[in-house]
Amino acid sequence: MKHDDTFESRRRALLQAAGAAAVLLPFSRAGLAAEPAKPKELIVRVWGGEWKDAIDGGVSKGFTKATGIAIKYDETEDNELQPKLWAAVKQKRRPPVAVNWDTTTNATKSALKNMGEDLGDLTNLKGLLPVAKPLGFDGWPLVNVYSYVYVLAYRTEAFPGGAPKSWSVLLDPKFKGRIALYNDGIGFHPAAQVAGGGKVEDIPKNMKACWDFIAKLKAQKPLLGEDPDFTNWFQKGEIDLACTIVTNARGAKKNGVKVAWTIPQEGAKVDTDALWIPKGLPANEVYWAKQYVNYALTAEAQQGWCDGLGLPGVNPNIKPPADMVGDPAYPTKPEDFAKLLRVPNKIQVENEKEWFGKFKKIMQS
Amino acid sequence: MIRVLDFLESLRATLWPRAARRFEAAAFLLPALLLVGVLVLGLAWMADASLRLLDTETFELSEHWTLANYRDLLENDTAWIVLGRSVLGAAVVTAVTLALAFPYAWVMVRTGSAWLRKLLLVSLFLPFFIGQVVRAYGWLIVLGKEGLVNQLLGALGMGPFKMIYTYGSVLFGLVQYMLPFAVLLIAPAVTAIDEEVELASETLGAPWWRTFLEVTLPLARPGLVAAAMVVFTLALTDYAMPVILGGGTNDFVANMVYDAFFRTSDSGMGSAVAIALVAAATLLAGVLLTWLGAGTLGFRGEAKR
Numbered sequence: 001m002k003h004d005d006t007f008e009s010r011r012r013a014l015l016q017a018a019g020a021a022a023v024l025l026p027f028s029r030a031g032l033a034a035e036p037a038k039p040k041e042l043i044v045r046v047w048g049g050e051w052k053d054a055i056d057g058g059v060s061k062g063f064t065k066a067t068g069i070a071i072k073y074d075e076t077e078d079n080e081l082q083p084k085l086w087a088a089v090k091q092k093r094r095p096p097v098a099v100n101w102d103t104t105t106n107a108t109k110s111a112l113k114n115m116g117e118d119l120g121d122l123t124n125l126k127g128l129l130p131v132a133k134p135l136g137f138d139g140w141p142l143v144n145v146y147s148y149v150y151v152l153a154y155r156t157e158a159f160p161g162g163a164p165k166s167w168s169v170l171l172d173p174k175f176k177g178r179i180a181l182y183n184d185g186i187g188f189h190p191a192a193q194v195a196g197g198g199k200v201e202d203i204p205k206n207m208k209a210c211w212d213f214i215a216k217l218k219a220q221k222p223l224l225g226e227d228p229d230f231t232n233w234f235q236k237g238e239i240d241l242a243c244t245i246v247t248n249a250r251g252a253k254k255n256g257v258k259v260a261w262t263i264p265q266e267g268a269k270v271d272t273d274a275l276w277i278p279k280g281l282p283a284n285e286v287y288w289a290k291q292y293v294n295y296a297l298t299a300e301a302q303q304g305w306c307d308g309l310g311l312p313g314v315n316p317n318i319k320p321p322a323d324m325v326g327d328p329a330y331p332t333k334p335e336d337f338a339k340l341l342r343v344p345n346k347i348q349v350e351n352e353k354e355w356f357g358k359f360k361k362i363m364q365s
Numbered sequence: 366m367i368r369v370l371d372f373l374e375s376l377r378a379t380l381w382p383r384a385a386r387r388f389e390a391a392a393f394l395l396p397a398l399l400l401v402g403v404l405v406l407g408l409a410w411m412a413d414a415s416l417r418l419l420d421t422e423t424f425e426l427s428e429h430w431t432l433a434n435y436r437d438l439l440e441n442d443t444a445w446i447v448l449g450r451s452v453l454g455a456a457v458v459t460a461v462t463l464a465l466a467f468p469y470a471w472v473m474v475r476t477g478s479a480w481l482r483k484l485l486l487v488s489l490f491l492p493f494f495i496g497q498v499v500r501a502y503g504w505l506i507v508l509g510k511e512g513l514v515n516q517l518l519g520a521l522g523m524g525p526f527k528m529i530y531t532y533g534s535v536l537f538g539l540v541q542y543m544l545p546f547a548v549l550l551i552a553p554a555v556t557a558i559d560e561e562v563e564l565a566s567e568t569l570g571a572p573w574w575r576t577f578l579e580v581t582l583p584l585a586r587p588g589l590v591a592a593a594m595v596v597f598t599l600a601l602t603d604y605a606m607p608v609i610l611g612g613g614t615n616d617f618v619a620n621m622v623y624d625a626f627f628r629t630s631d632s633g634m635g636s637a638v639a640i641a642l643v644a645a646a647t648l649l650a651g652v653l654l655t656w657l658g659a660g661t662l663g664f665r666g667e668a669k670r
Binding site for chain 1: 419423446527624627629
């Protein structure tokens with residue numbers, strides 16, 4: 001694309017002028033001398049609640065302190081921002097955000113459309129865990145920043161005998177109308193596949209076990225929602241069980257809701273989130289957006305950010321927060337990793353539409 | 366002051382000469398035409414996108430046109446279920462809303478008590494200031510498992526009952542949302558009814574219910590038809606109530622459009638669903654107008670009986 005070529009050449013020229021020192025030594029005196037002009041602020045897309053608090057305390061405050069660049073947040077839902085970003089890049093308009101905190105699945109879609117700047121020149125990519133590298137791309141159109149597990153969260157008062165052992169507890173008639181899933185079924189497919197008697201390796205070719213299990217679940221009249229709904233539903237006493245990201249369950253617990261979580265015997269899906277920078281920003285903002293991402297990968301920033309989320313980062317030098325030590329939802333031991341169900345991102349992206357259609361067909365019938 | 370007025374008059378004569386005055390009506394229409402033009406452009410873009418298929422390896426729409434999205438839509442059981450739920454829901458909401466709105470509008474117009482009229486007007490306009498989403502969340506607080514109603518019932522030794530996240534709760538929320546629109550559309554029609562006509566009916570010996578059915582209701586028909594059309598189309602295309610009060614399993618067509626555009630990044634299928642929704646709503650409105658006649662809206666023309 002002509003636009004990309006022009007933009008790339010401008011960016012390269014600026015980076016050459018800035019000098020390699022600026023890239024290798026961000027925020028240092030040597031770097032500052034040749035750095036491009038600092039924007040007053042950078043806009044970062046985030047999820048709200050504890051997600052925003054975590055990135056603000058862990059990454060943004062440190063970045064602002066080091067550079068003087070203020071960070072503003074755009075809390076537009078990731079799915080809703082995506083077409084706006086795509087349209088902006090396609091129409092050669094300035095994109096609405098400088099850094100997009102996104103699910104790896106959505107970020108991969110954008111990367112397939114060549115929407116992002118290459119992050120391959122970030123100095124802090126070296127030494128990250130292999131999970132940081134996006135699969136199926138030569139360069140780094142995105143960088144994965146942490147992993148998360150879709151746990152089985154439960155209201156402790158409903159389980160006086162301790163944590164449920166299996167995802168099959170969702171089918172217990174006692175919990176009819178009191179269970180919750182994501183409204184697109186995300187995070188539940190591999191667990192349903194195993195709980196239904198199938199194998200994760202059979203995804204996507206043979207998912208009969210998954211769809212049969214979800215069809216049985218429909219009779220349980222589940223509530224379907226987004227991240228904030230789960231906390232709300234637990235708080236309001238609407239549900240006893242949910243398949244949700246551990247961060248949401250932890251957030252509810254921190255807010256005084258009597259909630260705990262477990263990784264059932266069938267295992268639980270693990271996934272990643274990513275940061276990426278859309279094309280079409282002025283060259284100086286691309287530079288500073290990259291510095292933001294680079295800073296987010298440092299041990300210091302990752303520690304603060306991931307402590308807030310209760311999730312394992314991609315920097316190997318960080319430690320789990322006190323309340324997550326020994327928790328299999330923050331995997332550290334081989335037996336923890338053995339219980340994680342992983343579906344390659346390429347398979348997720350290519351099959352998302354079909355899976356969504358099947359999930360909707362069951363749930364809307 | 367006179368000089369200022371003279372200046373303004375000469376300015377107007379320069380900018381808008383007498384010869385141009387015959388275009389005044391068209392000029393007044395221009396903003397509305399521009400707005401409709403933008404909408405038509407958007408629809409044209411969507412019609413084009415609806416004829417292009419998504420490639421899930423590149424997430425680009427196809428270069429060539431195809432009817433595949435429409436074919437998939439016609440063969441999609443979920444789409445038919447959601448369309449049926451939306452049309453049925455819109456019909457029920459329209460019937461219930463009109464049944465509640467008419468007596469409200471009638472009392473508001475006919476009451477002799479200024480205090481009652483003010484109370485009804487304030488009750489009517491207050492929800493407008495609150496907005497749909499906040500009102501829907503309000504119902505979650507009132508009708509939830511630990512909400513106000515269940516707490517009261519609990520004090521009486523009953524419940525808790527599931528009153529939200531059902532199809533019924535979506536329709537309930539929509540009726541509450543639509544009621545002010547319907548009252549505002551019906552009230553002018555009730556105001557226009559000459560009370561002496563009703564008195565004449567009663568003087569001739571008709572009981573009140575017969576006067577109501579054969580005099581009041583027919584004369585209020587322009588307002589009722591307008592309210593029915595507005596309520597039906599707004600309910601049919603509503604997004605927020607099914608999302609907030611439906612619990613994720615009571616989607617309307619607008620939710621399908623959202624899902625296609627924003628969840629599966631398929632603007633082709635999203636456009637196809639949107640075009641189908643616009644076509645269905647337009648067709649139903651057209652059928653209603655053809656059946657009742659445009660005159661029922663108070664436009665010039667013969668209203669059918």
